[in-house]
Amino acid sequence: MPHARLAALALATVCALPAAAETGLDYGPRPSYLIDKMDSSPLKDKLQSCIGQTPKRTDFSIGHRGAPLMFPEHTVESNRAAARMGAGILECDVTFTKDKELVCRHAQNDLHTTTNILLTDLADTCVMPFQPAMGEDKAKAECRTSDITLAQFKTLSPKMDAADGSATTPQAYQGGIAGFRTDLYTAGAQTMTHAQSIELFRALGAKFTPELKDPAVDMPFDGFTMDDYAQKMIDEYKAAGVPASQVWAQSFNLDVIRYWIKNEPEFGAQAVYLMDEYDIEGYSPHDAATWPNTMPELKAMGINYIAPPMWMLVTVEDGRIVPSTLARAAREADLNIITWTLERSGPLNGGGGWYFQSIKDVTDNDGVYFELLDVLAQDVGVKGVFSDWPATVTFYANCMGL
Numbered sequence: 404m405p406h407a408r409l410a411a412l413a414l415a416t417v418c419a420l421p422a423a424a425e426t427g428l429d430y431g432p433r434p435s436y437l438i439d440k441m442d443s444s445p446l447k448d449k450l451q452s453c454i455g456q457t458p459k460r461t462d463f464s465i466g467h468r469g470a471p472l473m474f475p476e477h478t479v480e481s482n483r484a485a486a487r488m489g490a491g492i493l494e495c496d497v498t499f500t501k502d503k504e505l506v507c508r509h510a511q512n513d514l515h516t517t518t519n520i521l522l523t524d525l526a527d528t529c530v531m532p533f534q535p536a537m538g539e540d541k542a543k544a545e546c547r548t549s550d551i552t553l554a555q556f557k558t559l560s561p562k563m564d565a566a567d568g569s570a571t572t573p574q575a576y577q578g579g580i581a582g583f584r585t586d587l588y589t590a591g592a593q594t595m596t597h598a599q600s601i602e603l604f605r606a607l608g609a610k611f612t613p614e615l616k617d618p619a620v621d622m623p624f625d626g627f628t629m630d631d632y633a634q635k636m637i638d639e640y641k642a643a644g645v646p647a648s649q650v651w652a653q654s655f656n657l658d659v660i661r662y663w664i665k666n667e668p669e670f671g672a673q674a675v676y677l678m679d680e681y682d683i684e685g686y687s688p689h690d691a692a693t694w695p696n697t698m699p700e701l702k703a704m705g706i707n708y709i710a711p712p713m714w715m716l717v718t719v720e721d722g723r724i725v726p727s728t729l730a731r732a733a734r735e736a737d738l739n740i741i742t743w744t745l746e747r748s749g750p751l752n753g754g755g756g757w758y759f760q761s762i763k764d765v766t767d768n769d770g771v772y773f774e775l776l777d778v779l780a781q782d783v784g785v786k787g788v789f790s791d792w793p794a795t796v797t798f799y800a801n802c803m804g805l
Contacts, residue, residue: 428458428489434798441770446777453802462491463780463800465612467744467789468509469493473585475561476517477507479593479603486607489797492651492787493609495600497636498616503627504553505597505636509564512619514546516566518559518594521546521573525555533573541568542576549620553596561592583749597636601643611645612675614653630666633659637667647673651708651741655679664705671705675741678711688715688729688761698729698736708786709733710741713775714761716783724762724775730783742779743789745772745796773799780805 435454441447469481470488482493495507512530514520521533521544531545544566548556563586567579580586595603597613604611615636622629633654640650647669654660655677664671680686686693688711701709716730733740748755751771754763762775776799779785790796799805 429487430458430794430798434795437769437772440768450802456801458489459801460489460491461797461800463787463805464490464793464796465492465787465789466490466793467791470792472746472791474588475563475592478561485793486609488794490793492612493604494612495597496614496616497597498548500548500553500556502552506556507595507600508548511549512545512547515544517564518561520559525551535571536569542570547619561594562589598639610649612651615659617656630662633662637670651675653677675708675710676706678709688727698732698738702736702738708739713742713758716742718761719765724778726783734784740785741787742785745788745790746792
């Protein structure tokens with residue numbers, strides 16, 4: 404019987420390929436794989452019934468740095484893959500170079516793990532040159548976009564974000580890729596400036612969610628202030644003629660969010676406050692007394708969108724995943740919720756790690772990806788989900804009519 408069911412699922416998938424090809428979108432095998440891993444339930448039955456559906460683009464599905472489960476993050480290739488999986492919104496994490504030009508990079512100081520800079524002449528610009536592993540000390544380095552020009556940045560080759568802490572040479576340090584990721588799609592990958600990301604995403608039919616990253620350098624930087632930085636990012640959308648309604652500008656920095664609300668109200672109306680209160684000692688998403696700002700207080704600041712990590716929005720009661728106190732309070736305050744990041748954890752048979760910490764007791768197989776996604780969508784009421792492999796979220800949203 405199991406073999407017959409699998410054969411039927413495979414046939415349904417094959418039969419759907421011509422229709423899917425007409426749309427230019429493709430789920431690939433992963434959604435069906437995750438459904439097969441699920442415990443029996445009405446949700447599993449519903450998702451199985453959608454295998455073979457024609458993929459459609461949806462704003463509920465957000466490409467987190469593109470599709471970095473398998474593609475180098477913040478590259479042209481990573482974002483093309485995410486768009487082909489139906490992600491309706493794509494992300495460029497924004498930082499700046501020595502000549503104050505905006506580029507897509509998760510952090511200003513991650514070039515040593517996301518590019519080949521240590522193997523180039525630009526290794527001399529690194530604020531911390533490569534240091535080999537020695538005894539109990541792991542290999543390390545630190546290289547910043549703010550120490551190189553835009554022209555120099557464009558000469559770098561992206562790679563999967565990783566580093567081998569046991570390395571004794573810069574060449575070996577290029578490794579360390581997690582077992583559930585790959586460097587299969589690294590060759591020839593292309594970096595992007597922020598302006599290039601705008602043009603690419605528009606060409607792919609997607610909307611925009613840039614994140615202004617806090618700098619690794621002290622601000623002002625050669626006269627460049629945080630306000631200048633925040634304004635420059637918005638100005639590049641205005642220069643490209645992108646309507647504010649298509650942009651969800653993000654930041655962990657509450658002052659930046661408030662700057663946009665005050666100085667760019669059209670863009671500020673959709674500004675997304677990324678919540679990192681979990682770094683505060685004693686903080687709990689289940690105890691409002693530990694929150695630096697209540698949900699009504701955030702709303703009163705003019706904030707309409709918040710984005711906590713997934714684990715802050717859920718907890719476990721009687722063996723079931725349910726909304727957290729924070730999730731309920733946000734909905735009561737009429738705050739829109741976006742969350743991050745699905746499929747950044749690899750296989751879930753070990754509890755799921757950081758992103759699943761509040762539900763680790765019920766996280767024991769990869770099917771929990773869909774179980775958590777269902778609670779986030781149906782019970783928490785999130786408006787969108789960042790994923791390292793957007794096909795999964797797209798499939799779910801299409802199946803549920805989101």
